Amino acid sequence: MLRYVVRRLLQMIPLLLGVTILSFLVIQLSPGDFLSEIRLNPVVSQQTVDQMRADFGLDQPLYIQYLKWVRNIVRGDFGYSFAFQVPVLFLIRSRLFNTLLLNLVALTFAWMIALPVGITAATRQYTAIDNATSLTAYIGISTPTFFSALLFLYFAFKTRLLPIGGMTSLDYDDFTWLGKVLDVAHHLVIPVVVVGFLSIAGLMRQVRGNLLEVLRQDYVKTARSKGLAERVVLRKHALRNAINPLITIFGFELGGLLGGSAILENVIGWPGLGQLILRSVLAKDLYVVMGSLLIAAVTLVLGNLAADVLLALTDPRIRYD
Amino acid sequence: MRSWAALLTVGALLVAVFAPGAVGQGTPLKLPDIPNPKVAANAPEIGKSGGTYVVGSFGDPRTFNPIVAQETSSTDVLNPIFDGLVEQNYLTGEIEPALAESWEVSKDGKSWTFTLRQGVSWSDGSPLTIDDVVFTFQAIFTEGVQSSSKDSLTFEGKPVRWKKLDDRRIQFTTEKPVGTFLRLIGAGIIPKSKLADALAKGGAEFNKSWGVNTAPKDIVGTGPFVMQSYLPGQRVVFLKNTRYWKVDKKGTRLPYLLRYVRLITPNQEQVRLKFLAGETDVYSARPREFAEFKQGEKAGNYTIYDGPETFSSEFLVFNQNPAGISAPKLTWFQDVRFRRAISYAIDRNTIAQQVYAGRATPAWGPVSIGNKLYAKPNLPTSPYDLNRAQSMLAEAGYRKGADGFLHDAAGNIIEFTLSTNSGNLDRESIGNILRQDFTKLGIKVTYAPEEFNTMVGKLTGTFKWDAIIIGLTGGIEPVTGRNVWLSSGSLHMWYPKQDKPVTDWETEIDKLFDQATAEVDSKKRAQFYFRWQDIVAQQVPLLYFSYPKTQPAVRNTLGNIKIGLQGAIGTIDTLYYKTAYK
Numbered sequence: 001m002l003r004y005v006v007r008r009l010l011q012m013i014p015l016l017l018g019v020t021i022l023s024f025l026v027i028q029l030s031p032g033d034f035l036s037e038i039r040l041n042p043v044v045s046q047q048t049v050d051q052m053r054a055d056f057g058l059d060q061p062l063y064i065q066y067l068k069w070v071r072n073i074v075r076g077d078f079g080y081s082f083a084f085q086v087p088v089l090f091l092i093r094s095r096l097f098n099t100l101l102l103n104l105v106a107l108t109f110a111w112m113i114a115l116p117v118g119i120t121a122a123t124r125q126y127t128a129i130d131n132a133t134s135l136t137a138y139i140g141i142s143t144p145t146f147f148s149a150l151l152f153l154y155f156a157f158k159t160r161l162l163p164i165g166g167m168t169s170l171d172y173d174d175f176t177w178l179g180k181v182l183d184v185a186h187h188l189v190i191p192v193v194v195v196g197f198l199s200i201a202g203l204m205r206q207v208r209g210n211l212l213e214v215l216r217q218d219y220v221k222t223a224r225s226k227g228l229a230e231r232v233v234l235r236k237h238a239l240r241n242a243i244n245p246l247i248t249i250f251g252f253e254l255g256g257l258l259g260g261s262a263i264l265e266n267v268i269g270w271p272g273l274g275q276l277i278l279r280s281v282l283a284k285d286l287y288v289v290m291g292s293l294l295i296a297a298v299t300l301v302l303g304n305l306a307a308d309v310l311l312a313l314t315d316p317r318i319r320y321d
Numbered sequence: 322m323r324s325w326a327a328l329l330t331v332g333a334l335l336v337a338v339f340a341p342g343a344v345g346q347g348t349p350l351k352l353p354d355i356p357n358p359k360v361a362a363n364a365p366e367i368g369k370s371g372g373t374y375v376v377g378s379f380g381d382p383r384t385f386n387p388i389v390a391q392e393t394s395s396t397d398v399l400n401p402i403f404d405g406l407v408e409q410n411y412l413t414g415e416i417e418p419a420l421a422e423s424w425e426v427s428k429d430g431k432s433w434t435f436t437l438r439q440g441v442s443w444s445d446g447s448p449l450t451i452d453d454v455v456f457t458f459q460a461i462f463t464e465g466v467q468s469s470s471k472d473s474l475t476f477e478g479k480p481v482r483w484k485k486l487d488d489r490r491i492q493f494t495t496e497k498p499v500g501t502f503l504r505l506i507g508a509g510i511i512p513k514s515k516l517a518d519a520l521a522k523g524g525a526e527f528n529k530s531w532g533v534n535t536a537p538k539d540i541v542g543t544g545p546f547v548m549q550s551y552l553p554g555q556r557v558v559f560l561k562n563t564r565y566w567k568v569d570k571k572g573t574r575l576p577y578l579l580r581y582v583r584l585i586t587p588n589q590e591q592v593r594l595k596f597l598a599g600e601t602d603v604y605s606a607r608p609r610e611f612a613e614f615k616q617g618e619k620a621g622n623y624t625i626y627d628g629p630e631t632f633s634s635e636f637l638v639f640n641q642n643p644a645g646i647s648a649p650k651l652t653w654f655q656d657v658r659f660r661r662a663i664s665y666a667i668d669r670n671t672i673a674q675q676v677y678a679g680r681a682t683p684a685w686g687p688v689s690i691g692n693k694l695y696a697k698p699n700l701p702t703s704p705y706d707l708n709r710a711q712s713m714l715a716e717a718g719y720r721k722g723a724d725g726f727l728h729d730a731a732g733n734i735i736e737f738t739l740s741t742n743s744g745n746l747d748r749e750s751i752g753n754i755l756r757q758d759f760t761k762l763g764i765k766v767t768y769a770p771e772e773f774n775t776m777v778g779k780l781t782g783t784f785k786w787d788a789i790i791i792g793l794t795g796g797i798e799p800v801t802g803r804n805v806w807l808s809s810g811s812l813h814m815w816y817p818k819q820d821k822p823v824t825d826w827e828t829e830i831d832k833l834f835d836q837a838t839a840e841v842d843s844k845k846r847a848q849f850y851f852r853w854q855d856i857v858a859q860q861v862p863l864l865y866f867s868y869p870k871t872q873p874a875v876r877n878t879l880g881n882i883k884i885g886l887q888g889a890i891g892t893i894d895t896l897y898y899k900t901a902y903k
């Protein structure tokens with residue numbers, strides 16, 4: 001097992017190189033660069049723009065820029081943002097927690113609802129409950145996140161029950177510890193429901209499908225004919241086998257904790273990593289984008305690795321060496 | 322005897338009646354630490370202390386260093402914290418004393434001496450000295466520092482020079498007289514004690530100093546507010562600066578407001594929703610929103626004002642650069658008769674109606690009507706008239722053929738690509754209107770909006786484009802746009818960076834801009850600007866559409882609201898809350 005993990009970690013290196021080279025090329029080769037906007041400013045002279053270009057290293061050949069970046073990354077230096085003139089790590093760190101919070105709460109929320117609902121739908125197949133949840137699931141899967149986000153924002157505006165975007169209220173600093181938690185929770189309602197809705201929909205269908213397949217197996221019939229209660233059959237035999245694909249999905253979702261919510265954050269106004277990435281891509285703030293993509297890629301790979309290891313731990317049939 | 326007594330009594334009475342008034346009017350207002358504070362004479366009312374003022378804004382600030390800040394998301398955060406030697410009156414556009422209480426210009430117009438206001442201190446308590454002013458300009462001109470002020474203070478390649486005369490006066494000298502100097506010298510003054518170390522390490526290090534990773538209490542300025550906190554992606558909170566150097570007409574130290582909050586919102590829609598939901602106090606409504614907001618005034622407890630036009634401009638430009646296009650297109654675009662005829666085919670009224678819901682004034686020249694100082698009235702107009710356009714084209718040799726298309730004298734069909742930056746809905750609408758009208762004239766127009774960066778690359782790099790719809794921001798003083806109007810300028814849209822001006826009128830414009838730059842008297846300067854606007858209206862290198870109006874919406878609980886240039890509602894140091902504190 002240990003050898004397997006080490007092997008996977010080593011495989012991460014060429015993968016990351018590939019991801020970063022591709023990202024670098026795509027950003028650099030698309031038209032314009034960070035200075036495009038400044039060029040259209042009537043007050044700024046050509047010399048100033050050229051000077052900035054040299055300062056940012058944008059006048060050097062692409063491969064030199066890339067190699068310099070890699071050398072710095074290995075030393076832990078993610079470089080400086082062109083737009084903010086502060087270390088990229090500072091920018092990422094200032095927003096990391098917010099995105100993590102959002103996605104973790106959404107993950108928990110989604111799984112806590114999807115599992116019981118999916119199990120219920122499977123055990124009561126083709127009943128009214130099953131059909132109703134399936135319909136809701138289809139709606140959830142088909143609705144784009146930005147659209148549901150906008151709908152919720154409008155609802156928040158009309159009813160004044162929920163805040164319109166943001167993470168904390170103006171008087172946040174004056175609240176007690178409990179008040180602060182409640183304030184953030186209040187602001188989390190819309191984003192978590194929007195993100196969660198999509199997750200729940202897909203997840204629930206997965207749970208239902210896997211469980212149905214397992215319930216048709218012979219060993220389940222045997223267990224039932226042995227006289228075991230349905231609940232015990234479900235818990236001790238069926239669920240354990242239906243869980244496998246879900247663990248893989250869980251690993252994926254762990255991997256997407258840092259990258260997945262860019263559009264939502266921009267529509268809702270959640271101060272997270274996704275907002276930073278999108279703004280930086282639009283402004284072509286090279287090193288912020290590269291740094292964020294690198295972190296997202298590493299998280300994704302580690303998440304998958306965690307999923308595979310978990311799988312090996314729960315399923316005795318799976319062996320890696 | 323009686324007459325003496327009478328005289329004495331009358332005299333005593335007179336003294337008793339008038340003396341207190343005389344003392345009251347004669348004594349200048351002063352503060353314990355500042356002998357000559359500036360009086361906010363423009364504010365209509367005397368206000369009350371207290372309250373939190375909340376506005377919505379786009380984008381996070383990119384830096385807290387006023388020397389390096391370029392974009393509005395940063396300058397909007399830094400403007401309440403820093404002051405310059407002079408400031409602009411938001412109602413009239415004239416320059417007024419700020420940190421400098423007075424100035425003198427030499428007879429030859431080449432030397433400007435500023436006297437610093439006494440007693441002003443930084444928000445951390447240390448005194449403002451002339452050394453801070455010297456340091457500020459040293460920083461601007463240090464090699465490697467990315468300052469936008471550097472370009473405006475460099476004249477024909479030579480930077481302005483300065484000299485500290487004594488501990489209250491500094492003198493700036495230029496090679497040739499610069500009449501508009503006061504408009505260029507307003508850069509925010511920074512504290513030497515806090516930033517000297519960073520500057521000593523060089524330009525690149527200085528660019529990074531006072532970045533957004535700096536603790537707010539380290540950002541020290543002289544302005545009405547100090548930064549209390551910054552939550553990335555959420556908000557910037559300011560608290561009143563209790564050492565501020567301005568007073569109201571009664572002598573009370575300003576600002577009135579206790580707290581000022583800028584909420585960072587991701588898009589325009591949310592800014593609007595937050596205002597309607599009561600979370601913010603001001604909203605710069607877009608022209609199309611005016612009618613709807615007007616209806617909601619009572620329910621929302623706000624007033625929406627009919628503001629003046631902005632200084633920004635939007636126009637159509639044809640490429641006249643031989644490096645980018647060639648005959649026959651080059652010949653058509655270089656033909657002033659062609660351009661003038663096209664101007665008659667631009668339906669400015671429809672543009673004002675459809676794009677701006679009627680809240681825009683048709684534009685005939687480069688200076689917005691909203692610029693009360695320098696806009697020339699009664700410029701020649703070219704009202705929409707397709708028949709007139711067609712006959713003007715015919716006179717110039719461009720006639721409609723049997724195929725229904727316009728042909729030039731050599732028989733080529735007049736066709737070109739019209740572009741603008743996709744995503745800008747207003748410009749895209751304008752593009753559609755133009756395309757339809759040009760097609761009626763018989764011109765084959767390919768309308769192709771493209772991505773902003775691609776368009777910039779063409780305008781400033783390859784020069785391979787035909788016709789573009791684009792806009793520029795503008796300041797009150799047209800010479801600050803010299804990169805656009807000088808023939809050698811890099812933003813001289815239709816033919817940038819000329820070695821020598823290729824036409825007589827461009828030669829004349831170059832000369833007018835030099836003369837305007839040198840002229841100290843603003844009325845004489847206005848004459849040069851008027852002549853320039855005449856030339857532009859005749860030669861139409863840029864065909865202007867309209868000047869959109871502003872429509873600021875303000876919560877009724879705010880006081881000292883008076884709408885000024887470009888729709889500004891008031892100054893942050895005189896706004897106050899009429900009702901209970903928030």
